[in-house]
Amino acid sequence: MSHYVGRFAPSPTGHLHAGSLACLLASYLDAKAHRGTWIIRVEDIDPPREPDWAAEDQLETIEAFKLHSDRPILRQSTRYDAYQEALDLLIGKGLAYGCACTRKSIEAACEAAGLPQGVYPGTCRHGTGGAPIRAWRFLVDDGVVSFTDRLQGTFKQDVLRE
Ligand SMILES: [Zn+2]
Structure with missing residues (x-):
């Protein structure tokens, strides 16, 4: 094996x-x-x-x-306990943050900032201002992330902007 x-x-x-x-x-x-x-x-x-x-x-x-x-x-x-443990680990390492946005508020923020729809505008990156957390997001760095897929080849994406 x-x-x-x-x-x-x-x-x-x-x-x-x-x-x-x-x-x-x-x-x-x-x-x-x-x-x-x-x-x-x-x-x-x-x-x-x-x-x-x-x-x-x-x-x-x-x-x-x-x-x-x-x-x-x-x-x-x-397996919810295992997933919660993994999320807690990410939060503890500062690699995930809470997000209070709704789909509508994300769409509006994208439109206001001139970002393509579907891109998270980073509204809650530095906190939710006390609003209840609806989702958890990965804290990503600026720059391109890449990996190689065996069938599709190299894949590159600036996940903060795309
Ligand atoms: Zn948010």
């Missing part, structure tokens, strides 16, 4: 569709081609969009293809 870990992480919002099945098979084959571990992680963190039957239906479909997770199947809904 290598350190390669591949995963299939369906959101249980309905039946697996053809695109999901293609991703399922590709992730499995990629992990096995790298002599790695392949896991299934159910992304069950949006209950209003998840019919009761969907997660089991999806797992039965995966089982029908005889593709077995190398580790016990994870359910995101059972």
Whole structure:
């Protein structure tokens, strides 16, 4: 076994569709081609969009293809403590900050600053002024971040501005 870990992480919002099945098979084959571990992680963190039957239906479909997770199947809904611990670590290191913005206030701030829509204008970067926190944001530095994707090649983005 290598350190390669591949995963299939369906959101249980309905039946697996053809695109999901293609991703399922590709992730499995990629992990096995790298002599790695392949896991299934159910992304069950949006209950209003998840019919009761969907997660089991999806797992039965995966089982029908005889593709077995190398580790016990994870359910995101059972891992909130781990996610909170990771968030607390980021906050403690000053790498994340609370944001009180709404979508409408972000759109208005972008328009006022002449920024493209979808870019966070940094309104809460130095505090929310006591307003309740709605989300947590990564504190990113100015400059370009890059990584190399095995299929797409080098990807570069100035995440503060784009
Ligand atoms: Zn904000």
